[in-house]
Amino acid sequence: MAQRFLVRFWGVRGSYPTPGPHTLRHGGNTSCVEVQAGTHTLIFDAGSGIIRLGDELLRGMNGTAHIALFFTHAHADHLVGFPFFSPLFDARTNIHLFGPQLAGQNIEQIVTPMMSPPYFPVDMRKLPSRRTFHTVTDDLCVMWHPDSGEPLLDGTRNEKRESEEEVCVMAKFTHSHPLNGAVIYSVEYAGRRVVYATDVEWHNGCEPEFLAFIEGADLLIHDAQYTVDDYRQGKHGFGHSTVEMAVEAAQAAHVKELILFHHEPTYNDSQLDAMEKTARERFACTRSAYEGMEIDLFKNIK
Ligand SMILES: [Zn+2]
Numbered sequence: 001m002a003q004r005f006l007v008r009f010w011g012v013r014g015s016y017p018t019p020g021p022h023t024l025r026h027g028g029n030t031s032c033v034e035v036q037a038g039t040h041t042l043i044f045d046a047g048s049g050i051i052r053l054g055d056e057l058l059r060g061m062n063g064t065a066h067i068a069l070f071f072t073h074a075h076a077d078h079l080v081g082f083p084f085f086s087p088l089f090d091a092r093t094n095i096h097l098f099g100p101q102l103a104g105q106n107i108e109q110i111v112t113p114m115m116s117p118p119y120f121p122v123d124m125r126k127l128p129s130r131r132t133f134h135t136v137t138d139d140l141c142v143m144w145h146p147d148s149g150e151p152l153l154d155g156t157r158n159e160k161r162e163s164e165e166e167v168c169v170m171a172k173f174t175h176s177h178p179l180n181g182a183v184i185y186s187v188e189y190a191g192r193r194v195v196y197a198t199d200v201e202w203h204n205g206c207e208p209e210f211l212a213f214i215e216g217a218d219l220l221i222h223d224a225q226y227t228v229d230d231y232r233q234g235k236h237g238f239g240h241s242t243v244e245m246a247v248e249a250a251q252a253a254h255v256k257e258l259i260l261f262h263h264e265p266t267y268n269d270s271q272l273d274a275m276e277k278t279a280r281e282r283f284a285c286t287r288s289a290y291e292g293m294e295i296d297l298f299k300n301i302k
């Protein structure tokens with residue numbers, strides 16, 4: 001089996017897509033991160049970045065494709081690309097969709113209306129792909145054996161893993177994002193770990209449970225939407241972090257590398273560069289996410 005652990009960024013922007021000359025280097029699409037772990041394709045969030053990812057997955061498809069799509073929450077910037085995710089329209093795809101229950105609705109109830117008339121001309125329930133929905137609960141652990149595309153949901157992270165070749169996704173719920181909270185995900189494979197923590201806000205310091213969850217991660221993708229000045233001038237309580245909050249989390253949890261993510265849509269490339277520079281002064285191993293960025297967990301992280 002191919003041993004690879006790649007993280008690719010297809011959408012790095014928060015709130016709404018912002019194409020244009022000011023965002024060319026970082027990109028204007030909203031949240032979507034692809035993780036290739038062994039033979040498994042995992043996707044985190046279906047912002048507008050998922051549209052190009054879907055097309056690429058179809059181009060590379062050979063036989064049946066197993067895809068796992070994890071939603072952090074249901075805000076539009078994390079769902080807007082979903083109706084245009086082309087593997088949904090292909091009979092060769094087997095898609096497992098994971099997401100939390102929010103405001104009394106499970107993830108199937110959340111995404112089905114946005115892909116049915118009158119919001120969309122095609123009814124998702126009539127599409128040829130195979131789709132299975134799973135509700136993500138706090139501390140859920142989803143595992144894949146090396147040769148199977150079918151996930152195992154055991155609900156516990158303590159079970160002894162049979163092999164390092166297994167892929168394991170763990171979930172942690174945070175209420176720091178208004179109004180209904182969001183899920184933070186951790187992916188572990190072959191002794192390496194990446195955490196996807198977007199749409200979080202630590203205005204009273206990081207939640208201890210969050211720090212325990214991300215402790216020692218090789219790669220931390222963290223919400224860093226605002227500068228401190230903008231945060232103080234009216235963005236407090238919006239559910240997003242400053243660069244300083246992201247750095248504080250990375251330091252306190254001894255992660256190896258920090259990726260600044262969920263960029264504020266009104267910031268241009270130069271402003272994002274300046275935020276990256278500020279972060280590096282306190283945590284040298286920091287990079288600002290951009291569309292097309294690819295990180296090889298077996299190469300980049302020492
Ligand atoms: Zn968001």
Ligand SMILES: [Zn+2]
Nearest residue numbers: 073075177199
């Ligand atoms: Zn949100």
